[in-house]
Amino acid sequence: MSPGIFEDSKLSKRFYKYFLIGMLVRLALLPFFFQRDLLSTYQRAAETVFAGNMASDFQQILTNIIHSVYLFIIKSIIPAVSDFSPILLDSDSWTSWIGFVSSYNVFTVLALFKGLYLVFDLACMFLILRLSFDDDPEGRLNVFKFWMFNPVVIFVLYIFARHDIIGVFATIIALILAKKDRKYWSIIVLAVAIALRFFPIMILLPLIIYLARSRKDYIALSIIGVSGLAGVEVFSNIYYGKSLIFSLLNTQHFNYILSAKLDLIIHDRIFLFIVAYFLIIFSFIHARKKNFDLLLNYGAIIYLAYIALCYFHPQYVLWAVPFLVIIFVRRRQLVYYHWLQFGLLMIVLIYWGDLVTKFVFAPLDHRFFIYITGLIPIIERFYSSAKFVNIFRSIFSAVSLWMIYLIYRDNRRIIGKGPAGD
Template sequence: MARAKNFFKKLGCIFISPEITNDGRSLTLFYKYFLGGIFIRFLFMPFFFQRDLLSTYQRAADTVFNGNIGSDFQQLITNIIHSVYFLLSKTIFPFINSYKDILLNQDTWVSWVEFVKSDNIFIILAIFKFLYFIFDIACIFVILRLFYDGDTRKKLKIFKYWMFNPIVIFVLYLFARHDTIGLFVTLLSFLLAKKKRKYWAVLVLAIAEAIRFFPIMVLPILIIYLAEKKKDYMIMGAIGLSGLIAIEAVSYIAFGKSVIFSLLNAEHFNYIISSKLELIVHDRIFIFLVVYTVLILSFIKLKNKSFDFLMSYCAMIYLLYVALSYFHPQYLLWSVPFVLYVAGKQKNMYYFQWVQFLFLAVVFIYWGDLITKFLFASFDHRFFIYLPGPIPLINRFYDPAKFVNIFRSIFTGITLWMVYLIYLFNRKTSRENELSDKTGL
């Protein structure tokens, strides 16, 4: 019995953190938050459906049933992960094979209707989303190792904030997007950076970039944080771009298509430059790129590039992106772990995420029925198909576009205020560092 207890205690020290595992009261709170968060996740997992989840697994099914590994060449690694998971799932749960015709149906509307009215819809939704649950839990265990060593109270606070975070729960279990996979690899990269494994950290971030585009936004400040010599900038820059270069090479050789140029010409890249100032004729300024450049330069100027600053600058980058550019709801997930780091010292940052989410819920109307009334279609597809959507209802009283944009503007204001609070957090941290240096002298 004692051996088993010691074994689980050692396991807890590895996966949770020694600070929490070795303190009985903290461990009790950990289990309380963990079980509460799991309950909420399992509550939402089987019952809400967004069309992109089906599209993701349709590409995976095309790979598994037809051997078409390039069904999503722009997100090759993500598709491979889903394909392997789908293959394992249909082996464990043979009834999934009955969904073959639905998953291979190229008609978007017909496949959606057939899917939501299927007999096993709740089970299949839970199975499909369970992959994101695995990476969700993996993310929080990495975060526990990443943030606030030696401070049990702050670790527990951040753990609670993640387990009950409305953005995390919505993106993964209602909207059901796969960003948590790339986010997990990104967090691993920062864990390596914290341990000063500089080349490994940048290499892992390069893998994250190959999975999802967003990690490249924080590549410059990670390199600046880790670089000790001038040659480090060149070496880590090359390593940091190696993931994209590798995917580009594989895609071009295997499928005859360019990932990089297809992404640059896709609407998703245009989101980054969607906010702009029109000058004369063809002359325009892309607002996010201007602000992003200023952030990078300000990080370079910092005398003491501490881990606090690295985390807070990542938070500002992702917050400014959603504040100043067109975005999809899942993009906000990338800001969450970094904002929570600041929330460990400034509790109000977590509550501002709730306010963000409340205004974001109105902004959802942008995307129409697919992420409003159709989220509930698995309960009764006929009822929710013919139920009037929010846009016609709003249109009876006011212009829907203006209505949504009012809330979008407030959302941007709240997000910019969060950036300002992080700026104040940085100033306070800078003063503390200066005071510490003087005391040390």
């Protein structure tokens, strides 16, 4: 926490106001909403805790270990959690979900399950203050405000209930270490973040370019950067007898990166995000004065390009937020576009049907939300639901690309007069 905030009575009052209101919103949402993947995550953890099956989440080993340790702790303290073991160990996804949302203690257990994400959210909201505005307490306070009331943070963690915040936490630590020029530790922590969740690998190249001072640094940092995945791969082959990396490469999630493409002739095609990604990297390589704020801007550009050009799930938008909340302080107009992004995202959710729309509210009244007509049948009465959603998906991409343009203009201001490259 910045001492400058508490040394100023007005700033300290604003800080406590933001913190208390933000926490009230979080605690109000904690017991009531979740998307089915939360239950799946804890079912895999329950396989480890109650059945001793360490291979229950082969593709997310570290994430499963964290959830398993947390589940073991809360079930040891609160007996109600152990009462849910038959539901958590039920392999039928529909009956286990029905059993969970109709349980007497669903609100208590749901709050406990999501409590893990609240802990990481609290850690992130204070750590992120260390990323910028060292001599500007009000700037830091505004970063705190933009995180506390960020609609994507609140939605992904407390309504959708997804665990991406764990990887975001590790990524923020890596960025703080990079800011302090602790280059090897920064890449080591980012390697752990990559092992937790694949998305931090997108900023590995710009982080290495920012930190490296010699050819030796480039080689060493690159090796360290992939060591997280390599370590998990070795463990996976030894313990499970199969490859994690090739398993991931063959999943639909990796194909999301390749989803936007131009088909040329026969087997020849161009993957748009790959093209955009390396154009962004080349731009960063040739940028003058590679300061830390410029690195953060490029991090935002990369993640915005991903959600603009690729098929994505709603929780993936969270990866852009740590970078955006800092840029918001310098470019306030981006805040309005971000809220527009969020509004469009709520329409794009219709893609996935009942699972991510009406079923999210099932703990409140499972019978009502199971049998109420979903959004897709209602839209289909008047127009193609796929076309309807894709119109708004296209606008979402336009907003994201426009935000990239505005951030690129901010790059020019950061590095001084002239274009962002040589």
